[in-house]
Structure formats: C-alpha cells, structure tokens
Amino acid sequence: MRSPATYAAGSIDVPLRRLIESGLCGTDPMHRAVVQGDAVLTYGELLTKSRELAAKLTSGTGPVLIRKPRGVESLTEMVGCILAERPFLPVPPDSMSDPATLPDTPEGCGYLLTTSGTSGEPKVVVGSRSGLARYLQWQQAELALAPSDVVSNTADPWFDFSFKETLGALVAGATIAVTPAAALTGGTTLLTWLAEHQPTMVCLLPSMLARLVTAMDRADPTTVRSATERLRRLLVSGEPFPQPLLRRWRTHAPYPVVINLYGPTESTVIKLRHVLPAGAEVHTAIVPVGTPIPGTAVELVPVDDLDDAQELCIVSEDLALGYLTPVTGSTRFERDAAGRRRLRTGDLASLAPDGSVVVEGRLDHVVKRRGVKVSLPAIEAAAVAVPAVDAAAAVVQQGGRIVLYCGVSAGADALSLRAIRMALLDTLAPAQLPDKILLVTRLPLDRRAKVDRAALRNGTTGNS
Structure with a gap:
C-alpha cells in the first residue's frame, strides 16, 4: 500500500x-x-x-x-x-x-x-x-x-x-x-x-x-x-x-x-x-x-502472521548508504518495484483517516494473542490517559505474559491501580489487556534516556 x-x-x-x-x-x-x-x-x-x-x-x-x-x-x-x-x-x-x-x-x-x-x-x-x-x-x-x-x-x-x-x-x-x-x-x-x-x-x-x-x-x-x-x-x-x-x-x-x-x-x-x-x-x-518530506515516499507492506498489520517502508535516494560491514540476514536496504532505494524500517504503521501515517511501534512491540493483534504502544497510550500515570511501558515477558509498568508518584495506591484497570477496560479489547500491572516510582532508562525495555522484559524496574 x-x-x-x-x-x-x-x-x-x-x-x-x-x-x-x-x-x-x-x-x-x-x-x-x-x-x-x-x-x-x-x-x-x-x-x-x-x-x-x-x-x-x-x-x-x-x-x-x-x-x-x-x-x-x-x-x-x-x-x-x-x-x-x-x-x-x-x-x-x-x-x-x-x-x-x-x-x-x-x-x-x-x-x-x-x-x-x-x-x-x-x-x-x-x-x-x-x-x-x-x-x-x-x-x-x-x-x-x-x-x-x-x-x-x-x-x-x-x-x-x-x-x-x-x-x-x-x-x-x-x-x-x-x-x-x-x-x-x-x-x-x-x-x-x-x-x-x-x-x-x-x-x-x-x-x-x-x-x-x-x-x-x-x-x-x-x-x-x-x-x-x-x-x-x-x-x-x-x-x-x-x-x-x-x-x-x-x-x-x-x-x-x-x-x-x-x-x-x-x-x-x-x-x-x-x-x-x-x-x-x-x-x-x-x-x-x-x-x-520532499524526496521521500512511504509504502505500507503486509506483515506475515499479523493479519492486517503493515510494515512502514521509506523510499528515498537520501537514505543512508547502508551498513559498514555486511549484516547477516539483513534485508532492510532494498529496491522497490520501480527500482528506487527502499528501507524496511521494522516499524508497524497504518494510515489515519486524513492519510497521515501512524507508527504503532516496532514489529516486536506488536504481538498476536488469542488471534488478536495486540499493540504494546496502544496499551501504554491508554494508561497514560489516567491522571495518576506519568509514563507507561508494556513489555512481553517470559511465557508470553504482557506486563504493564506504570510510572506514578510516590504514594500511589490501590485507587490508582483501579483507575488504570478501568481506563484499559474502556479502551482495549479483552484480549489486549495486560496480564499484570505494576506501579513503579520511575521507569528504568537506557543511555539515550529512553525507557529501557530490555530491563523491563527481564523484570528489572529500578524501584517499585
């Protein structure tokens, strides 16, 4: 597309x-x-x-x-x-x-x-x-x-x-x-x-x-x-x-x-x-x-095993020249049907009604559970709509369990947890709900100051 x-x-x-x-x-x-x-x-x-x-x-x-x-x-x-x-x-x-x-x-x-x-x-x-x-x-x-x-x-x-x-x-x-x-x-x-x-x-x-x-x-x-x-x-x-x-x-x-x-x-x-x-x-x-931006086009390519999911591909002559050393199995840089340079981003995307692109997260941030596509960023967006939640990160841990970490102020209690659960129930389908919600006073960060999702997948939160 x-x-x-x-x-x-x-x-x-x-x-x-x-x-x-x-x-x-x-x-x-x-x-x-x-x-x-x-x-x-x-x-x-x-x-x-x-x-x-x-x-x-x-x-x-x-x-x-x-x-x-x-x-x-x-x-x-x-x-x-x-x-x-x-x-x-x-x-x-x-x-x-x-x-x-x-x-x-x-x-x-x-x-x-x-x-x-x-x-x-x-x-x-x-x-x-x-x-x-x-x-x-x-x-x-x-x-x-x-x-x-x-x-x-x-x-x-x-x-x-x-x-x-x-x-x-x-x-x-x-x-x-x-x-x-x-x-x-x-x-x-x-x-x-x-x-x-x-x-x-x-x-x-x-x-x-x-x-x-x-x-x-x-x-x-x-x-x-x-x-x-x-x-x-x-x-x-x-x-x-x-x-x-x-x-x-x-x-x-x-x-x-x-x-x-x-x-x-x-x-x-x-x-x-x-x-x-x-x-x-x-x-x-x-x-x-x-x-x-000028000089660029995008294509949405179907993703196998994820129903209607589509990967965002960028077409441009101004892409990077490639990787310095060969990367085994990498097909990210390729040519499209017209022979133009194309980058497979590894991000899932869709088109909003006005034609703008919505990036839904990395391919590994969208999973299929009980036959339903589950977007981890969509879970996070629903959580941060709750006033008590400062930030949120959803990850898949061992056994395929989806765990939602919510960064909240010190002193957040069961009422905050209940508000989060209610917000998720109002927004998400039953199959998209996380298996567990954990309240933490801060989410772990990597050296880019992004949320350290690898640490969360391993159960490391910094504090809770």
Missing part, C-alpha cells in the same frame, strides 16, 4: 561543507553559537577552531573518532570534519571503538553512527553526506530558524537526533543551548533549565517530555510560564508519542507548534513529520508522524 504522498524531488544539491560554512561565515562572528553552562562559543570562535582542525585533517583519510558527549568540544570536532570532508564517528567516551579497525568507507560517506541494538546486534550505519545536506536544507526551509532562535541540544552526537539540534541550528545562525546530563533524566531539572535559558525550539523524546510534563504539573506556575514563554516549537521524535501526553503538555503550553518527527538512523535523520499548530486536534491514540 502506498501513501498518498508523491515522490517529489528533494532540495537543490549544496555540498554539506558549503552549507555549514555558509552558516558560520554568514552569521555575526560575535553571535553566540553554543552555550554550555558558563561556557560560550561564538560563531567567529567556532569558525576559527573548526578551520584549524580541518587543516590538520585534510592530510589524512578514513573516519575520525569523536569520543566526547554533546557540547562545545564535540561540535567543534564535528564541524572540523565536515569542513575537511572527512567522515566522523561519534561514540560515547567509554567506547572501545578504534577507527583503525574499521573497513574503508564508501564514496560519499559523511558520518558513521552505531545503532542502539534494541532490535538485534548494533550495526554501523554509513551516513550519506549529500543526504544529510539535503535534510538540513529541508529543515531550514520548513522551520525558518533565525539567529534570534535558541535551540536546545538534548541528544549526544552519536545519535542523529542531535543533527537537527546542532547542525540545523548552525545552518540558520541560531544559538545552541546544551542541556546538562541531569536534565535528561529529571523533569524538574529540565524545567529549571528551560526557565533559565528560554529556548525558542526544544527537541525531546516522548519519555523526556513525560518527565517534563510531570514536573510542570507540580511546579510553580511562574516557573512553567518562564520555561515556555519564548518557546515557538516543540519537536518530538524517537518513540511513539501518546495522544494523552500531547493533551497534558498543552494544558501548560497551548501555543507552541508541536511537530512529531520520524526517521530511523538508516533513513538520514527525519523522513516524516506531522505539524500540529495551536488548537489542532489528534483523534488517534498515538500522535501520527504525518507525511513524507
């Missing part, structure tokens, strides 16, 4: 190096490029430092390892690699990666990223230099960022989620405000940081947004107002976005535009978006990811 979107041509080709350099050179050299705590890096300083690094890198070949978290140093190194047209490989500081052991990168490689491994063994994705350039051009045309904008940076450079925050801001001459590590796991810390820095665009995982909204529910209205008064856009991506969470957010910040974005690492940052202006309503349990 094809989406109604047409496969339109992408942006006019502008080399990635020229695109980034134009942003740096075209901005007042005294304007703030990056703010990280007390440290400030101006556009003039970033241009000088990155050019000095690029001069050193032009004599070498192969990928450059960037072993630093988000911030001034990693961004300077990334820009230096782009100006030198050397592929870069961002990794966590404790990573054992050695670029000398990597095979040669193909022509056109702009960067390497290691997938999280949540759906199998981690893989090294070969990012396309031209694909990233076209994405950044689209983002600037879509969002029209300006030097007056302040963009949050919540993602580390080894996740392409960060590219829209950092490289996208530099193309526009905007200021990047780097969040402290504690803000990613603590909603109150994030709220305090937002009130202090007052960004105009914030990019968050739904997990982070849930923690932020919970903090807003309990905070002084003055702090909430300070955190959101300059905010023009909230960008959400990385996980299914429950509609009740959107509704809770809008009780505190009704005016900023909310944009739900979608794109696996293999797709080159983002390939679908759903724009929700103030007052726009959502009639699905999970907020749609919308329609493809």
Whole structure:
C-alpha cells in the first residue's frame, strides 16, 4: 500500500561543507553559537577552531573518532570534519571503538553512527553526506530558524537526533543551548533549565517530555510560564508519542507548534513529520508522524502472521548508504518495484483517516494473542490517559505474559491501580489487556534516556 504522498524531488544539491560554512561565515562572528553552562562559543570562535582542525585533517583519510558527549568540544570536532570532508564517528567516551579497525568507507560517506541494538546486534550505519545536506536544507526551509532562535541540544552526537539540534541550528545562525546530563533524566531539572535559558525550539523524546510534563504539573506556575514563554516549537521524535501526553503538555503550553518527527538512523535523520499548530486536534491514540518530506515516499507492506498489520517502508535516494560491514540476514536496504532505494524500517504503521501515517511501534512491540493483534504502544497510550500515570511501558515477558509498568508518584495506591484497570477496560479489547500491572516510582532508562525495555522484559524496574 502506498501513501498518498508523491515522490517529489528533494532540495537543490549544496555540498554539506558549503552549507555549514555558509552558516558560520554568514552569521555575526560575535553571535553566540553554543552555550554550555558558563561556557560560550561564538560563531567567529567556532569558525576559527573548526578551520584549524580541518587543516590538520585534510592530510589524512578514513573516519575520525569523536569520543566526547554533546557540547562545545564535540561540535567543534564535528564541524572540523565536515569542513575537511572527512567522515566522523561519534561514540560515547567509554567506547572501545578504534577507527583503525574499521573497513574503508564508501564514496560519499559523511558520518558513521552505531545503532542502539534494541532490535538485534548494533550495526554501523554509513551516513550519506549529500543526504544529510539535503535534510538540513529541508529543515531550514520548513522551520525558518533565525539567529534570534535558541535551540536546545538534548541528544549526544552519536545519535542523529542531535543533527537537527546542532547542525540545523548552525545552518540558520541560531544559538545552541546544551542541556546538562541531569536534565535528561529529571523533569524538574529540565524545567529549571528551560526557565533559565528560554529556548525558542526544544527537541525531546516522548519519555523526556513525560518527565517534563510531570514536573510542570507540580511546579510553580511562574516557573512553567518562564520555561515556555519564548518557546515557538516543540519537536518530538524517537518513540511513539501518546495522544494523552500531547493533551497534558498543552494544558501548560497551548501555543507552541508541536511537530512529531520520524526517521530511523538508516533513513538520514527525519523522513516524516506531522505539524500540529495551536488548537489542532489528534483523534488517534498515538500522535501520527504525518507525511513524507520532499524526496521521500512511504509504502505500507503486509506483515506475515499479523493479519492486517503493515510494515512502514521509506523510499528515498537520501537514505543512508547502508551498513559498514555486511549484516547477516539483513534485508532492510532494498529496491522497490520501480527500482528506487527502499528501507524496511521494522516499524508497524497504518494510515489515519486524513492519510497521515501512524507508527504503532516496532514489529516486536506488536504481538498476536488469542488471534488478536495486540499493540504494546496502544496499551501504554491508554494508561497514560489516567491522571495518576506519568509514563507507561508494556513489555512481553517470559511465557508470553504482557506486563504493564506504570510510572506514578510516590504514594500511589490501590485507587490508582483501579483507575488504570478501568481506563484499559474502556479502551482495549479483552484480549489486549495486560496480564499484570505494576506501579513503579520511575521507569528504568537506557543511555539515550529512553525507557529501557530490555530491563523491563527481564523484570528489572529500578524501584517499585
């Protein structure tokens, strides 16, 4: 099944190096490029430092390892690699990666990223230099960022989620405000940081947004107002976005535009978006990811053994170039019937009545039980509609039992548990109900600050 979107041509080709350099050179050299705590890096300083690094890198070949978290140093190194047209490989500081052991990168490689491994063994994705350039051009045309904008940076450079925050801001001459590590796991810390820095665009995982909204529910209205008064856009991506969470957010910040974005690492940052202006309503349990960006089409392919379930496939010439080393049994990169490059995302999706795409979760997040398709994200969306529930995660544990973990405030009692059960009964078919509901004061998080579903599948909750 094809989406109604047409496969339109992408942006006019502008080399990635020229695109980034134009942003740096075209901005007042005294304007703030990056703010990280007390440290400030101006556009003039970033241009000088990155050019000095690029001069050193032009004599070498192969990928450059960037072993630093988000911030001034990693961004300077990334820009230096782009100006030198050397592929870069961002990794966590404790990573054992050695670029000398990597095979040669193909022509056109702009960067390497290691997938999280949540759906199998981690893989090294070969990012396309031209694909990233076209994405950044689209983002600037879509969002029209300006030097007056302040963009949050919540993602580390080894996740392409960060590219829209950092490289996208530099193309526009905007200021990047780097969040402290504690803000990613603590909603109150994030709220305090937002009130202090007052960004105009914030990019968050739904997990982070849930923690932020919970903090807003309990905070002084003055702090909430300070955190959101300059905010023009909230960008959400990385996980299914429950509609009740959107509704809770809008009780505190009704005016900023909310944009739900979608794109696996293999797709080159983002390939679908759903724009929700103030007052726009959502009639699905999970907020749609919308329609493809220019140069992209989507296809919904039937999934065996899951009745009417369909896998989302992305068609685009701007996909990643593939994996750096052969992946046994992998058929994610392929050609469609027309010979165009296609990515099988491993995500289940459907079309909403308006034609927008709704991503229902990973293939392994949808199971068949007693002949009925059960969507774990749909269970979670029903749970977070209960006021007492801050966040929820449903997993399949040993023996095929579905266990729903609900993050609640300390002191939640049997009344909260009963409210959750009633909400699920009102929303889900009997075969879709979880076998067990557990209340926990916090859900375990992985190093991306996403819910650690592997830990929950093993019964590890952090606390309860």
